[in-house]
Amino acid sequence: MRILVAEDHRILLESISMLLSSIDGIEVVGKYTNGRQVLTALEVEKGIDLVVSDLQMPVMGGIELTLQIRAHFPDVKICLLTVADQPEAIKEALRAGADGYVLKSAEREDLETALKTICEGRKFYSDAVLMQLAHDPVQELNPAVDKPQKITITQRELEVLKLIAQEFSGTQIAEKLFISPTTVETHRKHLMQKLGTQTTIGLVKYAIKFQLI
Known part of the structure; x- marks a missing residue:
């Protein structure tokens, strides 16, 4: 290198x-x-x-x-x-x-x-960087759904969310979970809809905030 x-x-x-x-x-x-x-x-x-x-x-x-x-x-x-x-x-x-x-x-x-x-x-x-994003007062999440008890995340969606937070690509996630890249993107879209965010940062912030990862 x-x-x-x-x-x-x-x-x-x-x-x-x-x-x-x-x-x-x-x-x-x-x-x-x-x-x-x-x-x-x-x-x-x-x-x-x-x-x-x-x-x-x-x-x-x-x-x-x-x-x-x-x-x-x-x-x-x-x-x-x-x-x-x-x-x-x-x-x-x-x-x-x-x-x-x-x-x-x-x-x-x-x-x-x-x-x-x-x-x-x-x-x-780094973890310290992700924590700073998680505690950013400028929320990217929808306040209407900004509570975990109001959202049902499937086990597969949680697996995808964890890998997204670790910065794996859609193709890499598909390989790890033995599913197609199209299915990964479907799970990503569902997560964004459920969590009320349009960005990967929003997904990661939610996951850290509620200790999903």
């Missing part, structure tokens, strides 16, 4: 790079202090699998870098490693297309799991 690291604080940049380099299978190819430098490096360095970036940096921060990578280097994954735990910052990163969002307070094992999960083609948001 070939990685570029972006962090504007040089001591942290060196520390993060050393930590990542100590993980089996990871090679830190370049270290940069802003997103613009990362984009320049991606033009030159081929075969980069992943960018690990801070959220707030001068010249170009993590959100803009994410948007640029999605637009110009769609095969490159990006994980934001940051102290920003505000729900709005997290949701902005999700909308931009970040593959992962990990807080700098996370354990080494969490970061290692995040990188491996992302490179397997799935998204990763």
Whole structure:
């Protein structure tokens, strides 16, 4: 796994790079202090699998870098490693297309799991990040159905909900549950209807809030 690291604080940049380099299978190819430098490096360095970036940096921060990578280097994954735990910052990163969002307070094992999960083609948001979304006062759920006792979720729907919350794709969920991708999407639609949300974040927030996962 070939990685570029972006962090504007040089001591942290060196520390993060050393930590990542100590993980089996990871090679830190370049270290940069802003997103613009990362984009320049991606033009030159081929075969980069992943960018690990801070959220707030001068010249170009993590959100803009994410948007640029999605637009110009769609095969490159990006994980934001940051102290920003505000729900709005997290949701902005999700909308931009970040593959992962990990807080700098996370354990080494969490970061290692995040990188491996992302490179397997799935998204990763640490437990602390999901809890921030779950406790976001700006509710995405329909207040009329925002109580578990008012909703009947089947065992199969619960299984699908748990896998959705773990960021498995529809195809991967189908394989795990031995059902068709079409059936997975039907369960997803039913869950969204029952829970009164139109987004995956809404499903995850509900699942965490009522301890379904």
